Amino acid sequence: MASSIAHDIALEISPKPGDRIEELSTPRPIIDEDRLAANIARVQSYMDAHGLNFRPHIKTHKIPALAHAQVAAGAKGINCQKITEAEVFAKAGFEDILITFNILGAEKLARLSALNDRIAGLKVVADSMVTVDGLSDWFAARKPLTVLVECDTGGARCGVQSPAQAAALGKHIAGKPGLVFGGLMNYPKPNDAAATQAFLVEAVALLKNDGIECPIVSNGGTPSLFEAHLVTAATEHRAGTYIYNDRSMVRAGHCREEDCAMHILATVVSRPTEDRAVIDAGSKALTSDLLGFADYGQVVGYPDAVIKGLSEEHGVIDLSNCIGPRPEIGDKIRIIPNHTCVVSNLFDQMVFHRDGVVTRVEDVAARGLVW
Amino acid sequence: MASSIAHDIALEISPKPGDRIEELSTPRPIIDEDRLAANIARVQSYMDAHGLNFRPHIKTHKIPALAHAQVAAGAKGINCQKITEAEVFAKAGFEDILITFNILGAEKLARLSALNDRIAGLKVVADSMVTVDGLSDWFAARKPLTVLVECDTGGARCGVQSPAQAAALGKHIAGKPGLVFGGLMNYPKPNDAAATQAFLVEAVALLKNDGIECPIVSNGGTPSLFEAHLVTAATEHRAGTYIYNDRSMVRAGHCREEDCAMHILATVVSRPTEDRAVIDAGSKALTSDLLGFADYGQVVGYPDAVIKGLSEEHGVIDLSNCIGPRPEIGDKIRIIPNHTCVVSNLFDQMVFHRDGVVTRVEDVAARGLVW
Numbered sequence: 066m067a068s069s070i071a072h073d074i075a076l077e078i079s080p081k082p083g084d085r086i087e088e089l090s091t092p093r094p095i096i097d098e099d100r101l102a103a104n105i106a107r108v109q110s111y112m113d114a115h116g117l118n119f120r121p122h123i124k125t126h127k128i129p130a131l132a133h134a135q136v137a138a139g140a141k142g143i144n145c146q147k148i149t150e151a152e153v154f155a156k157a158g159f160e161d162i163l164i165t166f167n168i169l170g171a172e173k174l175a176r177l178s179a180l181n182d183r184i185a186g187l188k189v190v191a192d193s194m195v196t197v198d199g200l201s202d203w204f205a206a207r208k209p210l211t212v213l214v215e216c217d218t219g220g221a222r223c224g225v226q227s228p229a230q231a232a233a234l235g236k237h238i239a240g241k242p243g244l245v246f247g248g249l250m251n252y253p254k255p256n257d258a259a260a261t262q263a264f265l266v267e268a269v270a271l272l273k274n275d276g277i278e279c280p281i282v283s284n285g286g287t288p289s290l291f292e293a294h295l296v297t298a299a300t301e302h303r304a305g306t307y308i309y310n311d312r313s314m315v316r317a318g319h320c321r322e323e324d325c326a327m328h329i330l331a332t333v334v335s336r337p338t339e340d341r342a343v344i345d346a347g348s349k350a351l352t353s354d355l356l357g358f359a360d361y362g363q364v365v366g367y368p369d370a371v372i373k374g375l376s377e378e379h380g381v382i383d384l385s386n387c388i389g390p391r392p393e394i395g396d397k398i399r400i401i402p403n404h405t406c407v408v409s410n411l412f413d414q415m416v417f418h419r420d421g422v423v424t425r426v427e428d429v430a431a432r433g434l435v436w
Numbered sequence: 437m438a439s440s441i442a443h444d445i446a447l448e449i450s451p452k453p454g455d456r457i458e459e460l461s462t463p464r465p466i467i468d469e470d471r472l473a474a475n476i477a478r479v480q481s482y483m484d485a486h487g488l489n490f491r492p493h494i495k496t497h498k499i500p501a502l503a504h505a506q507v508a509a510g511a512k513g514i515n516c517q518k519i520t521e522a523e524v525f526a527k528a529g530f531e532d533i534l535i536t537f538n539i540l541g542a543e544k545l546a547r548l549s550a551l552n553d554r555i556a557g558l559k560v561v562a563d564s565m566v567t568v569d570g571l572s573d574w575f576a577a578r579k580p581l582t583v584l585v586e587c588d589t590g591g592a593r594c595g596v597q598s599p600a601q602a603a604a605l606g607k608h609i610a611g612k613p614g615l616v617f618g619g620l621m622n623y624p625k626p627n628d629a630a631a632t633q634a635f636l637v638e639a640v641a642l643l644k645n646d647g648i649e650c651p652i653v654s655n656g657g658t659p660s661l662f663e664a665h666l667v668t669a670a671t672e673h674r675a676g677t678y679i680y681n682d683r684s685m686v687r688a689g690h691c692r693e694e695d696c697a698m699h700i701l702a703t704v705v706s707r708p709t710e711d712r713a714v715i716d717a718g719s720k721a722l723t724s725d726l727l728g729f730a731d732y733g734q735v736v737g738y739p740d741a742v743i744k745g746l747s748e749e750h751g752v753i754d755l756s757n758c759i760g761p762r763p764e765i766g767d768k769i770r771i772i773p774n775h776t777c778v779v780s781n782l783f784d785q786m787v788f789h790r791d792g793v794v795t796r797v798e799d800v801a802a803r804g805l806v807w
Contacts, residue, residue: 078520078806090543090807124748146749149449166716166749167705169766172461192706195765222750223706223714334538335563335586335594343594345537345807349781353724377495377777378517378537379593394566395540406748410720410782413804433784433804435449436461436716 080416084423087397089416091332092346094408095399098419100326101131101308108290108307109138115294120144120163120283122305125406127431128415129157131308142186144285144303148176149434151187157430161186163283165215165250165303167196167223173436174203181210188281190215190250192223197238204243211247212238213281218264219254228264232271239277248279248300255288255317258295265298288317311405312363313356327408328365328399331380333392340385342392346400348375349411354404362400367392372400451787455794458768460787462703463717465779466770469790471697472502472679479661479678480509486665491515491534491654493676496777498802499786500528502679513557515656515674519547520805522558528801532557534654536586536621536674538567538594544807545574552581559652561586561621563594568609575614582618583609584652589635590625599635603642610648619652619671626659626688629666636669659688682776683734684727698779699736699770702751704763711756713763717771719746720782725775733771738763743771 080089089095112119121135122144132143132154142161145151151162168177168189181187181204191197192215204210214234217224225231231249239246249268253261261284269279284296285303293302306313309327310320331346351361353375361372361380369386380400384391392398402408409415410432417424451460460466483490492506493515503514503525513532516522522533539548539560552558552575562568563586575581585605588595596602602620610617620639624632632655640650655667656674664673677684680698681691702717722732724746732743732751740757751771755762763769773779780786781803788795 088543090541093806167765169703169705170461172459192708193765196705199766217708221712222708222745222747222752224708226708332540334540334567337563337588337593337595337597341592348723348725348778352719353726353778354719355724374593376593377781381593394538394564395570407719407724410748411804412806414806433782435464435783435785 079414079426080423082423082425086330086418086421086423089330091330091397092350093330093416094412095328095330096309096415096417097326097328098417098424100324101417104308104310104320104324104326105135105138108304109140111291112293112302113139117293117299118301120301120303121308122146122285122303123150123154123431125305125308125409126415127409127429128427129154129430130427132157132159135308141301144305147434147436148173148180149436150431151180152176153431153434155180155184160184163188163213163250163303165190165252167191167193167215169196169199174199177210178204178207182208187211188213188247191238192225192234194234194237197234197241197244201241201243207243209243209245211245213247213250213283214238216249216251216264216268218251218261219257220252221254222252224251228267228271231268232275235272235277236275246277248281248283250281250283251285253284253286255286256292258289258292262296262298265296269298287314288319290319306406309405312358312401312403322363322401325401327402327405329362329402329408331398331400333394333396333398336394340383342382342384344380344382344398345378346380347378349377350408351375351380351400351402352404352407352411354407356403358403362402365399365401367398450785450797451794453794453796457701457789457792457794460701462701462768463721464701464787465783466699466701467680467786467788468697468699469788469795471695472788475679475681475691475695475697476506476509479675480511482662483664483673484510488664488670489672491672491674492679493517493656493674494521494525494802496676496679497780497786498800499798500525500801501798503528503530506679512672515676518805518807519544519551520807521802523547523551524802524805526551526555531555534559534584534621534674536561536623538562538564538586540567540570545570548581549574549578553579558582559584559618562609563596563605565605565608568605568612568615572612572614578614580614580616582616584618584621584654585609587620587622587635587639589622589632590628591623592625593623595622599638599642602639603646606643606648607646617648619650619654621652621654622656624655624657626657627663629660629663633667633669636667640669658685659690661690677777680776683729683772683774693734693772696772698773698776700733700773700779702769702771704765704767704769707765711754713741713753713755715751715753715769716749717751718749720748721779722746722751722771722773723775723778723782725778727774729774733773736770736772738769
């Protein structure tokens with residue numbers, strides 16, 4: 066093999082400002098600048114109106130420029146899920162970073178303390194003695210780390226199970242060398258503000274009885290974000306998806322279809338039968354996230370088209386319920402993804418546009434970092 | 437913000453040969469060298485025994501070094517799904533490349549012809565007059581491109597629907613300037629060798645009646661790969677997943693659990709309840725591909741553990757059916773993913789090991805290329 070290795074083929078494929086979106090090769094996620102800006106403004110206005118600090122979760126976009134826009138609009142700090150994400154955003158100038166994850170293991174602790182040495186506002190969460198004691202053992206001889214107690218107020222993921230457990234773990238953190246107790250954090254079930262409020266109020270009160278204050282009480286989530294003001298025990302709210310929005314957020318009532326800033330541009334590459342269209346966006350572009358839907362995204366302009374199956378690079382669309390024109394081979398279509406955050410994680414660059422004209426291309430700087 | 441930007445934090449996290457797998461931070465996909473080599477050898481031996489040319493699909497690993505190993509074992513060429521994948525592998529020295537996709541649009545055609553100018557054995561497929569005519573218009577004044585007709589022999593994705601359509605499109609290609617008719621290609625339904633054989637035999641005969649030979653008849657798929665010899669009309673077989681194998685291939689009967697070369701190493705980060713464990717591998721490590729399973733992977737050593745839900749960076753495991761020891765906070769576990777090909781697409785590097793000791797780290801060179 067290899068008689069004429071193609072060293073000169075450029076692998077970079079980066080649209081330029083001024084390019085027209087409909088001319089881009091596909092599949093490509095594209096972001097509408099005006100919708101993006103409106104989503105940032107709408108949520109920040111709500112937080113401001115209710116006196117809630119806002120901490121956007123950067124997992125949705127992984128792009129420092131967008132987090133800068135969120136902070137410029139009024140966000141107090143940012144939320145990361147991984148140490149490596151926090152490192153990227155610290156490099157980009159962010160100091161107030163909450164990592165909402167239990168950090169375990171020597172390698173991660175070493176990187177966490179290196180990061181803590183360099184920025185002023187690093188915070189993590191913990192939900193067990195094991196995690197807390199591991200943090201304390203590492204940070205005892207170093208610059209102290211701020212740790213919040215993660216509470217399961219209904220989300221059924223991580224978190225202590227009761228206000229009494231939250232208070233006990235908070236007291237434990239407060240007494241541990243190398244650690245500063247930072248307050249409480251929860252990952253709530255949507256539309257469950259009353260239960261969240263009850264849990265947090267009780268936990269705060271129990272800690273106060275022991276003379277321990279909660280500087281931060283951090284509630285979260287986009288789906289029922291506009292009920293955040295009902296959780297008066299919280300000092301701040303975290304949300305990620307709201308910046309792009311997606312099909313699941315439309316269903317949750319958080320936004321309208323026309324608030325979805327991310328579309329996946331795809332091309333119809335085959336029409337093997339009257340009722341079947343195949344596009345060049347599969348699970349490596351849309352992801353397989355169903356989030357309770359029966360299909361893999363909403364085709365803009367074809368409300369009765371059903372993306373019924375995905376291969377890695379093919380999406381199979383059932384057109385049998387479509388009344389009126391059907392997309393033909395070569396047509397470009399746009400898809401609102403079920404879940405925007407996972408799409409961001411598949412692409413090294415994100416293309417932005419206004420009225421169909423490319424405005425900028427941003428590196429998805431924190432994409433694919435291992436932990 | 438940004439008073440002490442952390443310019444000096446190294447973002448690269450690359451294990452070194454000699455590192456022990458159980459010391460790696462998680463989540464991390466890891467590849468067992470011996471299983472990998474055995475999977476390559478087993479399938480190549482089968483193909484050799486039946487006189488079938490073998491064309492591995494690189495979508496599963498996207499790593500040139502692994503494709504070189506596949507070719508060294510006897511594979512005739514490689515299969516790519518995207519032009520950009522083919523470019524990466526052309527750069528790495530591969531010449532016999534079949535892109536099993538309908539290529540449409542000026543930008544893709546320009547890159548396709550640039551690639552065709554540089555390597556000897558580039559081939560693509562088409563399943564419509566629209567695609568064929570687009571290729572012919574572009575290649576008429578350039579080095580001719582070899583085009584195969586994609587046939588839907590039961591896979592219900594792309595492809596012409598009947599042998600008569602296949603013959604008609606093949607004849608059309610053969611008469612078009614700039615194109616060389618290369619034969620037939622199909623994406624079959626598993627366990628459907630008889631239908632595949634019947635379709636291909638008839639299409640080949642119809643073309644022969646018109647004096648048109650099929651140099652290549654390319655059948656494919658891992659799930660029922662060991663029935664490839666029943667499709668005697670085929671001159672070659674394509675398969676990707678076999679090199680790593682995964683839970684869906686175990687279910688399909690293609691391999692055993694101990695033939696799965698890829699595991700996802702994860703850490704238990706929380707045990708909020710007696711029956712719930714939370715790991716640091718979520719949909720951004722395992723993907724949401726269910727492929728008909730009820731949960732998101734098989735936990736090695738805990739056959740009754742159910743990975744019932746994934747957030748982006750958390751996996752929630754239901755332990756309620758587990759008899760015996762349950763994993764504790766800090767424990768590292770291994771997961772056999774439902775679908776290995778989509779996991780490869782999430783990570784920039786893949787870590788290989790033998791008996792738990794890192795042997796090498798390979799860049800996933802064709803990961804995340806846009807099209």
